[in-house]
Amino acid sequence: xxxxxxxxxxxxxxxxxxxxxxxxxxxxxxxxxxxxxxxxxxxxxxxxxxxxxxxxxxxxxxxxxxxxxxxxxxxxxxxxxxxxxxxxxxxxxxxxxxxxxxxxxxxxxxxxxxxxxxxxxxxxxxxxxxxxxxxxxxxxxxxxxxxxxxxxxxxxxxxxxxxxxxxxxxxxxxxxxxxxxxxxxxxxxxxxxxxxxxxxxxxxxxxxxxxxxxxxxxxxxxxxxxxxxxxxxxxxxxxxxxxxxxxxxxxxxxxxxxxxxxxxxxxxxxxxxxxxxxxxxxxxxxxxxxxxxxxxxxxxxxxxxxxxxxxxxxxxxxxxxxxxx
Amino acid sequence: xxxxxxxxxxxxxxxxxxxxxxxxxxxxxxxxxxxxxxxxxxxxxxxxxxxxxxxxxxxxxxxxxxxxxxxxxxxxxxxxxxxxxxxxxxxxxxxxxxxxxxxxxxxxxxxxxxxxxxxxxxxxxxxxxxxxxxxxxxxxxxxxxxxxxxxxxxxxxxxxxxxxxxxxxxxxxxxxxxxxxxxxxxxxxxxxxxxxxxxxxxxxxxxxxxxxxxxxxxxxxxxxxxxxxxxxxxxxxxxxxxxxxxxxxxxxxxxxxxxxxxxxxxxxxxxxxxxxxxxxxxxxxxxxxxxxxxxxxxxxxxxxxxxxxxxxxxxxxxxxxxxxxxxxxxxxxxxxxxxxxxxxxxxxxxxxxxxxxxxxxxxxxxxxxxxxxxxxxxxxxxxxxxxxxxxxxxxxxxxxxxxxxxxxxxxxxxxxxxxxxxxxxxxxxxxxxxxxxxxxxxxxxxxxxxxxxxxxxxxxxxxxxxxxxxxxxxxxxxxxxxxxxxxxxxxxxxxxxxxxxxxxxxxxxxxxxxxxxxxxxxxx
Numbered sequence: 001x002x003x004x005x006x007x008x009x010x011x012x013x014x015x016x017x018x019x020x021x022x023x024x025x026x027x028x029x030x031x032x033x034x035x036x037x038x039x040x041x042x043x044x045x046x047x048x049x050x051x052x053x054x055x056x057x058x059x060x061x062x063x064x065x066x067x068x069x070x071x072x073x074x075x076x077x078x079x080x081x082x083x084x085x086x087x088x089x090x091x092x093x094x095x096x097x098x099x100x101x102x103x104x105x106x107x108x109x110x111x112x113x114x115x116x117x118x119x120x121x122x123x124x125x126x127x128x129x130x131x132x133x134x135x136x137x138x139x140x141x142x143x144x145x146x147x148x149x150x151x152x153x154x155x156x157x158x159x160x161x162x163x164x165x166x167x168x169x170x171x172x173x174x175x176x177x178x179x180x181x182x183x184x185x186x187x188x189x190x191x192x193x194x195x196x197x198x199x200x201x202x203x204x205x206x207x208x209x210x211x212x213x214x215x216x217x218x219x220x221x222x223x224x225x226x227x228x229x230x231x232x233x234x235x236x237x238x239x240x241x242x243x244x245x246x247x248x249x250x251x252x253x254x255x256x257x258x259x260x261x262x263x264x265x266x267x268x269x270x271x272x273x274x275x276x277x278x279x280x281x282x283x284x285x286x287x288x289x290x291x292x293x294x295x296x297x298x299x300x301x302x303x304x305x306x307x308x309x310x311x312x313x314x315x316x317x318x319x320x321x322x323x324x325x
Numbered sequence: 326x327x328x329x330x331x332x333x334x335x336x337x338x339x340x341x342x343x344x345x346x347x348x349x350x351x352x353x354x355x356x357x358x359x360x361x362x363x364x365x366x367x368x369x370x371x372x373x374x375x376x377x378x379x380x381x382x383x384x385x386x387x388x389x390x391x392x393x394x395x396x397x398x399x400x401x402x403x404x405x406x407x408x409x410x411x412x413x414x415x416x417x418x419x420x421x422x423x424x425x426x427x428x429x430x431x432x433x434x435x436x437x438x439x440x441x442x443x444x445x446x447x448x449x450x451x452x453x454x455x456x457x458x459x460x461x462x463x464x465x466x467x468x469x470x471x472x473x474x475x476x477x478x479x480x481x482x483x484x485x486x487x488x489x490x491x492x493x494x495x496x497x498x499x500x501x502x503x504x505x506x507x508x509x510x511x512x513x514x515x516x517x518x519x520x521x522x523x524x525x526x527x528x529x530x531x532x533x534x535x536x537x538x539x540x541x542x543x544x545x546x547x548x549x550x551x552x553x554x555x556x557x558x559x560x561x562x563x564x565x566x567x568x569x570x571x572x573x574x575x576x577x578x579x580x581x582x583x584x585x586x587x588x589x590x591x592x593x594x595x596x597x598x599x600x601x602x603x604x605x606x607x608x609x610x611x612x613x614x615x616x617x618x619x620x621x622x623x624x625x626x627x628x629x630x631x632x633x634x635x636x637x638x639x640x641x642x643x644x645x646x647x648x649x650x651x652x653x654x655x656x657x658x659x660x661x662x663x664x665x666x667x668x669x670x671x672x673x674x675x676x677x678x679x680x681x682x683x684x685x686x687x688x689x690x691x692x693x694x695x696x697x698x699x700x701x702x703x704x705x706x707x708x709x710x711x712x713x714x715x716x717x718x719x720x721x722x723x724x725x726x727x728x729x730x731x732x733x734x735x736x737x738x739x740x741x742x743x744x745x746x747x748x749x750x751x752x753x754x755x756x757x758x759x760x761x762x763x764x765x766x767x768x769x770x771x772x773x774x775x776x777x778x779x780x781x782x783x784x785x786x787x788x789x790x791x792x793x794x795x796x797x798x799x800x801x802x803x804x805x806x807x808x809x810x811x812x813x814x815x816x817x818x819x820x821x822x823x824x825x826x827x828x829x830x831x832x833x834x835x836x837x838x839x840x841x842x843x844x845x846x847x848x849x
Contacts, residue, residue, distance in 0.1 A: 033726045086364045272550040274523025287725045
C-alpha cells in the first residue's frame, strides 16, 4: 500500500516537474533576442517582408506568446512536439533518428565510467597510502581537471594521426558493403575514441567518490565488528563496506544518467558523432524552438526517470531507507 | 617570405596544371565536407550556402557563368536578347531527362519561373515582378518579356537562384510538403542516393545524363564534420579531398597547403563576389559625422589586417564594388590607405570634444559571430579605434541576435560581409538604396539616404548599354566612396584547399557550386 502511494506521489511530482521544465524552457528561449521568423527566412535565403509574415503565420509565431505557450503545453501533453522550423519535419522524427547514436555513445561511456571508476576507487581505498593509491588518485585528478575537448583532440592526434590505429571521426566507414558483423566491428572501432574521451571525465569522478566513500565506511563500527567476528576479508568488503559505500555513488550515477541525452555535445562535435547533443546545439544556434524544447523536455524526463530508479536502488542497497516522499 | 612562397606555389600549380593537360579518367569517389549540415538539398526551396553546394550537382539552371560573368550554356543551349533589351528567348537542350526518366521541356522552365521560384524565393519574386510574360511557343523554347530593360536579368538563371524544378512532380501540390523534397529529382549529372543525417550525403552518377560520357566521377560524398579542427584533420588524413572557403579558418589554410600534393585556389568566387564591410549606424551620433567616418576609414591598415587576421587572403577595398565586379572603377574611388596622422587630424576637426582622457566617444562594436577570424578582426579594429580616441564596448552576440540587432538598427559598429552576385544591378545596390531600410530584413542597415544614388542605381539597371552603365557605375563608386555610408574592409578571398589529383574542380564563376560533370580524379 505504502509502495503504491509512494509511486503515485512520485508520478505526480514527475508530471509537475516536467510541466515546470516545459514552461521554464519556453520562457527562457523566448527571452533571448532574435526573431525565429527572421532566422527561418534567412535560412531560406529570402529577404522580403511578405515572406516573413508568411513564416510567422505558418508556425503560429504571430500570436501572443502566452497563447503560443498554452498551445505548446497542450501539444506536449499529447506527446506532439511539433515541427522543426529548420528541417520542416516532425521534431520527434529528427530526435528518433539521432537518439540511438547518442545513447550508444553515452551509455557505453557511462557503463565504463561506473564499472572502472568504482573498481579503481575501491582498489585505491584498499591500498590507501600506498603507491597504487597515489597513481590512481593523480590520474583521477588529472582527467577530472582536463577539458573534455582537449582530451578528445589529443586522442585523435595520438591514435588517429600519429599511430593510425583508430578512425578520427564519424560513426562508421562511409561507402563499401560490409557484413553485419563487419558493420558492428566498424562501429565499435569508431566508438573507441569518443567513448573513452567521455568516459575518462566521468570515470575520474566515480573513482574519487568511491575512494572517499569506501574510506569513510571502512572505519565505521559495523565494519570493525565484522572484523572482530573474524569474517573473511572478501566478505567484509563485499557485504559490509562496498554495499554501504554505494549510496552516494547511486545518487551520482542517477544524476549523470540524466545527462545521457544532452551531455555529449562537445564529444559529438569533436568526433562528428551523429547524435542528439549536436542536434540540440545546432537547434540553439538556429533558434529552432520546437526542436530545442523537445530535447530539453526529453532530457528532463530522463533525469526524472533515473531519479526514480535511484530511489528504488537505494532501497535495495540499504533496506533501512524507507519509501517516504 | 611565406607569402611569396605561397604565391610561387600558386603560380607553379597553374603552370603544371596547363602542362599536364591529359585525358580525363573515369570513375572514383570524391569526398568533400558540407558545413553546416543543410536543412534540405532541394535547392529550389532553400538557397543557403550548403544547400547550393550540394544541390548544384543534382539540379541545373538555364545557364552557367564564366569567371568573367559571361553566360555559358546550361539547360539552355543558346539564347537571344532583343535589341530593345525586353525579350529574352531561350532555346532548350534536346534529350534532357529528369532523374525519374521524364523528359525535360519548356513546361518545366515556365512552371519554375512563374510559380515555384516566386513562391519559394524572394529574389526571384522581386525580379519576376519586372517581367510581363513567360511563354513557351514550343517544347524547346521559352520567351521572357520584360516591362523595362533590366541589366542583371541573365544573372537570375544560374542554378542556385534559377533552379529548374520538375513541373510534373510539383505542379498543383503544396511545394513545401511534397514528398519529393526528401528525394530530390533534378536533371544534373549526379543523383541523390542517401542522406545519413548527421553523417553524410551521398550522390551517385546519373548514367542518363544529357552530356554523353559525363560525369567522370562515380559518386560524391559530402561529410558532415562539425568541428573545424576535425575538418582539418580529416583533410590531412586523406578522408576528404576538398576544403571549401570557411571549412577551416583562413590562418589554417597556409599550413594545410604546405603538404605535398595539396593545392590552393582563390578562384571560383566571381559570382558571389564577397565583400567584407564594417556597418556604421548613420543615425547614431557621432557616426553621422563624415569626418568621424573618414577618420575610422583612414585608421585601418587594411593590408596589415588581411595579413594578420585573414591569413593573407584578400585585397583592401575602398568602395562598394570589388575588382571582380563588372564595371569596377579604381580611379573613381577615394583612397583610404592607412594614415593614422590624418585620422587623428580628422577627429580633431570633427567638432567633437574629447574628455580628459582624450576619448571623443564610446561606441558599441559588435563582431560578426561567424568564428574566430571575425573575433580577431574586431580586436584589431578596437585597437585602431582606441588610437583615434573612440572607446569601444565589444558586444558579443549569437547569429540570431546579430541579425536582429543589425536589421533593426540596435548597433553602432558591426563587422559584416555581403555577396555582390555578379552584376551591380543585383547585389551592390541593396546596401545603399534608400527604400531598402527599416524593414527588419533590409540590407541598408546603416540608414544611408541619397536621392542621387537612388536615381543612379535605377539608371544603371535599366539599360543594357555597357558604355552608359560604366559611366553610371563609375559615378556611383565616386559618390559612395566619398560619402562613406559603410567602411569597406576588403575584397574577400575564400581559398579552396584541394588535392592536386583533382582536375577541373573550379572552372566557372560559380566555383564549387558548379555541377561537377567534368571533374575527374587522376589515379596515383
